[in-house]
Amino acid sequence: MTDPKGSRTKTVGSKRQRLMVATAQVVHRQGVERTTIADIARAADVPVGNVYYYFKTKDELVVAALGEHARHLRTLTDGLDRLADPRERLKGLVRAWVSQRDLAARYGCPTGTLAVELDKRDDGGLDAEAGRVIRLLLDWVEQQFRELGLADPGGLALTLVGAYQGMSLLANALRDPDVMTTQGERLLAWLDSLGGAPPAGDPA
Amino acid sequence: MTDPKGSRTKTVGSKRQRLMVATAQVVHRQGVERTTIADIARAADVPVGNVYYYFKTKDELVVAALGEHARHLRTLTDGLDRLADPRERLKGLVRAWVSQRDLAARYGCPTGTLAVELDKRDDGGLDAEAGRVIRLLLDWVEQQFRELGLADPGGLALTLVGAYQGMSLLANALRDPDVMTTQGERLLAWLDSLGGAPPAGDPA
Amino acid sequence: MTDPKGSRTKTVGSKRQRLMVATAQVVHRQGVERTTIADIARAADVPVGNVYYYFKTKDELVVAALGEHARHLRTLTDGLDRLADPRERLKGLVRAWVSQRDLAARYGCPTGTLAVELDKRDDGGLDAEAGRVIRLLLDWVEQQFRELGLADPGGLALTLVGAYQGMSLLANALRDPDVMTTQGERLLAWLDSLGGAPPAGDPA
Amino acid sequence: MTDPKGSRTKTVGSKRQRLMVATAQVVHRQGVERTTIADIARAADVPVGNVYYYFKTKDELVVAALGEHARHLRTLTDGLDRLADPRERLKGLVRAWVSQRDLAARYGCPTGTLAVELDKRDDGGLDAEAGRVIRLLLDWVEQQFRELGLADPGGLALTLVGAYQGMSLLANALRDPDVMTTQGERLLAWLDSLGGAPPAGDPA
DNA sequence: GATGAATGAGCGTTCATTCAT
DNA sequence: GATGAATGAACGCTCATTCAT
Numbered sequence: 001m002t003d004p005k006g007s008r009t010k011t012v013g014s015k016r017q018r019l020m021v022a023t024a025q026v027v028h029r030q031g032v033e034r035t036t037i038a039d040i041a042r043a044a045d046v047p048v049g050n051v052y053y054y055f056k057t058k059d060e061l062v063v064a065a066l067g068e069h070a071r072h073l074r075t076l077t078d079g080l081d082r083l084a085d086p087r088e089r090l091k092g093l094v095r096a097w098v099s100q101r102d103l104a105a106r107y108g109c110p111t112g113t114l115a116v117e118l119d120k121r122d123d124g125g126l127d128a129e130a131g132r133v134i135r136l137l138l139d140w141v142e143q144q145f146r147e148l149g150l151a152d153p154g155g156l157a158l159t160l161v162g163a164y165q166g167m168s169l170l171a172n173a174l175r176d177p178d179v180m181t182t183q184g185e186r187l188l189a190w191l192d193s194l195g196g197a198p199p200a201g202d203p204a
Numbered sequence: 205m206t207d208p209k210g211s212r213t214k215t216v217g218s219k220r221q222r223l224m225v226a227t228a229q230v231v232h233r234q235g236v237e238r239t240t241i242a243d244i245a246r247a248a249d250v251p252v253g254n255v256y257y258y259f260k261t262k263d264e265l266v267v268a269a270l271g272e273h274a275r276h277l278r279t280l281t282d283g284l285d286r287l288a289d290p291r292e293r294l295k296g297l298v299r300a301w302v303s304q305r306d307l308a309a310r311y312g313c314p315t316g317t318l319a320v321e322l323d324k325r326d327d328g329g330l331d332a333e334a335g336r337v338i339r340l341l342l343d344w345v346e347q348q349f350r351e352l353g354l355a356d357p358g359g360l361a362l363t364l365v366g367a368y369q370g371m372s373l374l375a376n377a378l379r380d381p382d383v384m385t386t387q388g389e390r391l392l393a394w395l396d397s398l399g400g401a402p403p404a405g406d407p408a
Numbered sequence: 409m410t411d412p413k414g415s416r417t418k419t420v421g422s423k424r425q426r427l428m429v430a431t432a433q434v435v436h437r438q439g440v441e442r443t444t445i446a447d448i449a450r451a452a453d454v455p456v457g458n459v460y461y462y463f464k465t466k467d468e469l470v471v472a473a474l475g476e477h478a479r480h481l482r483t484l485t486d487g488l489d490r491l492a493d494p495r496e497r498l499k500g501l502v503r504a505w506v507s508q509r510d511l512a513a514r515y516g517c518p519t520g521t522l523a524v525e526l527d528k529r530d531d532g533g534l535d536a537e538a539g540r541v542i543r544l545l546l547d548w549v550e551q552q553f554r555e556l557g558l559a560d561p562g563g564l565a566l567t568l569v570g571a572y573q574g575m576s577l578l579a580n581a582l583r584d585p586d587v588m589t590t591q592g593e594r595l596l597a598w599l600d601s602l603g604g605a606p607p608a609g610d611p612a
Numbered sequence: 613m614t615d616p617k618g619s620r621t622k623t624v625g626s627k628r629q630r631l632m633v634a635t636a637q638v639v640h641r642q643g644v645e646r647t648t649i650a651d652i653a654r655a656a657d658v659p660v661g662n663v664y665y666y667f668k669t670k671d672e673l674v675v676a677a678l679g680e681h682a683r684h685l686r687t688l689t690d691g692l693d694r695l696a697d698p699r700e701r702l703k704g705l706v707r708a709w710v711s712q713r714d715l716a717a718r719y720g721c722p723t724g725t726l727a728v729e730l731d732k733r734d735d736g737g738l739d740a741e742a743g744r745v746i747r748l749l750l751d752w753v754e755q756q757f758r759e760l761g762l763a764d765p766g767g768l769a770l771t772l773v774g775a776y777q778g779m780s781l782l783a784n785a786l787r788d789p790d791v792m793t794t795q796g797e798r799l800l801a802w803l804d805s806l807g808g809a810p811p812a813g814d815p816a
Numbered sequence: 817g818a819t820g821a822a823t824g825a826g827c828g829t830t831c832a833t834t835c836a837t
Numbered sequence: 838g839a840t841g842a843a844t845g846a847a848c849g850c851t852c853a854t855t856c857a858t
Contacts, residue, residue: 031324033237036831049834049840058832108320115377116312116320120235131377138374155386158374162387163363166370170342170362173319173335182359183366219821240848253823253851262849439732441645444852457819457855466853516728523785524720524728528643539785546782563794566782567775570795574778578750578770581727581743590767591774627842649828661830661844670828 016054018044024065028110032062032117062118063129069111070133077140086144087191090160093141094187097164101171101180108172111137112165137161150195163187220258222248228269232314236266236321266322267333273315274337281344290348291395294364297345298391301368305375305384312376315341316369341365354399367391424462426452432473436518440470440525467534470526477519478541485548494552495599498568501549502595505572509579509588516580519545520573545569558603571595628666630656636677640722644674644729674730675741681723682745689752698756699803702772705753706799709776713783713792720784723749724777749773762807775799 022044026035037058041048055061076096080089097104107113115130138157145153163183171179226248230239241262245252259265280300284293301308311317319334342361349357367387375383430452434443445466449456463469484504488497505512515521523538546565553561571591579587634656638647649670653660667673688708692701709716719725727742750769757765775795783791 029324031237031321033235034324037833038831047840049842050838052833053838056833106323108323112373112377113320113324116317116373117235119310119312119376120233120238120317128379131379134374134377155390158371158383158387159367159390162370162374162383163367164370165373166366166368167362169316169320169369169373170338170366172323173316173338175332175335179362179366183362186359186363241850242848251823253825254821256850257821260850437732439645439729441643442732445854446852455819457821458817460854461817464854514731516731520781520785521728521732524725524781525643527718527720527784528641528646528725536787539787542782542785563798566779566791566795567798570778570782570791571771571775572778573781574774574776575770577724577728577777577781578746578774580731581724581746583740583743587770587774591770594767594771648826659844661846662842664829665842668829 015044015046015050019046019051019054019061020064020068023061024068024110027062027065027114028107032114037061059126062114062126066111066114066129066133069114070136073111073133073137073140086147087194090141090144090191091188094160094164094184094191097168098180098184101177101184104168104180105171105175105177109165109168112168113172134161148195156194160187160191219248219250219254223250223255223258223265224268224272227265228272228314231266231269231318232311236318241265263330266318266330270315270318270333270337273318274340277315277337277341277344290351291398294345294348294395295392298364298368298388298395301372302384302388305381305388308372308384309375309379309381313369313372316372317376338365352399360398364391364395423452423454423458427454427459427462427469428472428476431469432476432518435470435473435522436515440522445469470522470534471537474519474522474537474541477522478544481519481541481545481548494555495602498549498552498599499596502568502572502592502599505576506588506592509585509592512576512588513579513583513585517573517576520576521580542569556603564602568595568599627656627658627662631658631663631666631673632676632680635673636680636722639674639677639726640719644670644726649673671738674726674738678723678726678741678745681726682748685723685745685749685752698759699806702753702756702803703800706772706776706796706803709780710792710796713789713796716780716792717783717787717789721777721780724780725784746773760807768806772799772803 019040023035023040026039026043030039037051038048040061041051044051051061055064076093080092083089083092111130111133115127115134118127118130121127138154138161141160142153142157145156150156164187167179167183170183171177223244227239227244230243230247234243241255242252244265245255248255255265259268280297284296284300287293287296315334315337319331319338322331322334325331342358342365345364346357346361349360354360368391371383371387374387375381427448431443431448434447434451438447445459446456448469449459452459459469463472484501485497488500488504491497491500519538519541523535523542526535526538529535546562546569549568550561550565553564558564572595575587575591578591579585631652635647635652638651638655642651649663650660652673653663656663663673667676688705692704692708695701695704723742723745727739727746730739730742733739750766750773753772754765754769757768762768776799779791779795782795783789
């Protein structure tokens, strides 16, 4: 009661934060339907009754989890943006995917599997929410292809991201992380083969 | 005794059959967790209590649904096997996928999305079951690549099937059937580009 | 179809009989409530749907099982009645009880435990039915005590049968057949101690 | 903070308590299998769904009911322990049994009948639980016989407790409370007849 | 008589959400 | 803001009994 308010605000913030992170993790592992509010509360170390102070419904928690995934994605692309060559950025993205191969083999892509589960519902646009996060990734990838001067960058983005979702799904269904490794190498080779000429600054 | 006995057997068979088909359809649309036995019973026009005469648990119904998907797959590949050229068979497969674009955009690949949902559970090897059906598809595709005389037919199979799962997932997440069309065309072009020389019988 | 009818009648009879015996056994082991008609049908090797041709309800099967127990009891007392001395008959009865110690330690007295379960119900006098079988035993025991010339033979019968029910229950609850052995010996000694003078043929 | 917090704790405690008491009573009257959670909830005046906040399963409720019986037993023996003479303690126990004759004639001994029902199951050691409560009674009785200086106090305890269980069962099966009275008197006389000499402090 | 199949009421249990303090 | 407790609507599953042949 005598604590400076700042700390309390921070406590509240960290509780919200903890709930978002916990939801993202637990839902990734168990799926939305098999995850109970109690599961999330336990993982976040928040009393069950208190969850509803921060999130009005379970769906709101799921939306928040998607926000977490978007944030992770942003962190990743921000790091890659520091690379000068767009092709290297894309290859860095693929390498990041491959580095998560064990998690993918066990639980699939966090955003992709969430999208699959949410797309089975008709209720309030929760399903669209997952699409939005995937769209973020598509947009960033498309931008790289555009900077490479390649034709149909949007189509290429769909191909690359689709390949990632597909290989994650197969690795998961077959419970085999090697799928991520071998298909990741294929993607790297494919990226290298695209558009022989560097897009810019090429001396004659 | 002189009645055509087939009728009774057929009645029984059709009820089991109806339940399997209904499960496959309803689960494709709603997911396993959001599908109740009552949903399935209604869709199959079977009294709720009677479902358990044919399937002891809900999980058994899901396994049966996977069996339905395997059966459909088999029907499809059997048809394609009548084509002489393995490359044409694979292209026929891709065209079959694209023809299902609206369903894919709304509910994803029946087997793939089921695999995603089942892989979130630890209990009895139900999850492996979905992997097995996907493996059937992979094996058939691999065989076609092998007949084409291409190197690493297994890796190519993973690439093709992965591309299908990925584009289905994206079409579903973005609610856009066009993804199936454009990415399908990419796959057709890719198949045509593989292994310039026909595998056999090429005159000099 | 061409069999002599006699055999079929016998088949019917043996089916009824098999159902009664199966019910008695299965109910002794599992209790009434935990025994399903399917359990009984399986144990009797009778198709489920056919059970209702012989017994209109599950309760009727339980009554029939009580009849089986009454029949067994009658067989036992008929054998003991061949002994000349009533005291020896009673001691024979006790020895018969002790010989069943392993069954008693596992499942209790068939009639006693059935009475306990049925007495928890208010519906149609099924509960009284079990009391009737126990009454048969009490009456026979009372008659032996009467022939011994002992006072209050009815009270003595309650004591002896009560001791049997009590030791069966304890052996069962403690899962210890030795209870039957040691308490049986106590009963034998007690019987020997009753009414010093033989009831008849005593020379002056 | 300054509120009498006891009230909340007491409320929680009383709800658990009410559920235990209600379970003990209802199960005594109806048996475990014929008692539904709704029955117990109604008797305890607790909403059905709330029962599971206090007890995870029906079996846990049954264990709690056995605990209630153990507690009652303890209260009874604690009272009897205030008597100086072990023989009087045992006679007091018998008189307590007889005083419950109407309940016994209607529903049998609460612990004994519960033991009978539970012993029909193989699942988790719930059956052993009932044996443990009976063992508490046996141990106390044995101690009294030991203090009386009698040989084989354990065997005597089995005899006394067995007689109680037997007469309860017969009173119940015959729906006759008089069985409790007359057999109770027999037990009192038997106790008086044991070991002519007082165990200690006998003046020469 | 014999039999597999049908039927529906009911039970134990779960869980998102709300409430009282 | 924080919290244990409360609530009730479902859901999966069982089973005695009935039905159609």
